[in-house]
Amino acid sequence: MSTMKKWILYAIVLSSLSLVLVACSDEEETAPLEKTPELTPETPEEEEVVVAAVTDEELYQNVVSRLEQAGLTVSEPAEAALDMFKAESGMIVTINGDTLLPLHLYKLNPSDERLGIVEETGTLPVYIGSKTEQLAVKKIDHFIIYLHKGHPDYDKVMKIIDTL
Template structure:
């Protein structure tokens, strides 16, 4: 092979290798981050979580008020798992610091057929994963109230809710 052909072949191989190396380089060249205080977002000290249902529904506020009147410590409301109960809205309250067994309050559609089931049986069919469970609940109008029977203040809480 002539010398010129060898140099041409080397040039092509080196060019291809250069292209491959550039393509494999995963580091992007970016400008160093600016240290300006204008770009630093302000972090609020503490945000208050407001659950829309708590402000909109009178029953939610009655329950909280009644529980506090009988001397129970009631936490700020948290959002509830409305998908599990197929509810329109809901909230969860921690009572007397027992965060593992909170009080659940859900608003169902007044035409929901499950309300008839609750009226007859006292149980609400709830979908957990792929299976259906029957939870013992209280019905007040078209609201469902659920508290696990293992809560240390179960009897006092349910007695208070019965008076609403």
């Protein structure tokens, strides 16, 4: 192919691309502008999480009120890990802002055989993944209360729970 034919071919290709680009830019300019809705800052509605156990069981409310009366800051209840403890209901609350070590409160079935184990040993077998761990817990009737011993207010909280 001669040099002149190559230049003509390049010119045709570039001209075609230029026409396409001009056509595309014309469409954008001539397209009717859609009215964009005014952006108003939406304040997210605070959705109150109501844990069923808190409204159903008096013990949960009693524990929270006793902790608050003792001068501890108690967060709103959150959903608990029912599967891990194999519980019917439960909640966790943060005490004095320590989110890493919340207070766990669980309601077990009154006929749960693990309640006897807790009575004898003071520990409850819980299921973490594929293995079973023994956690030191407090038992009140068929309720289990657990707080990690590393919590800064552990002794104060346990004294309050012992008086329930």
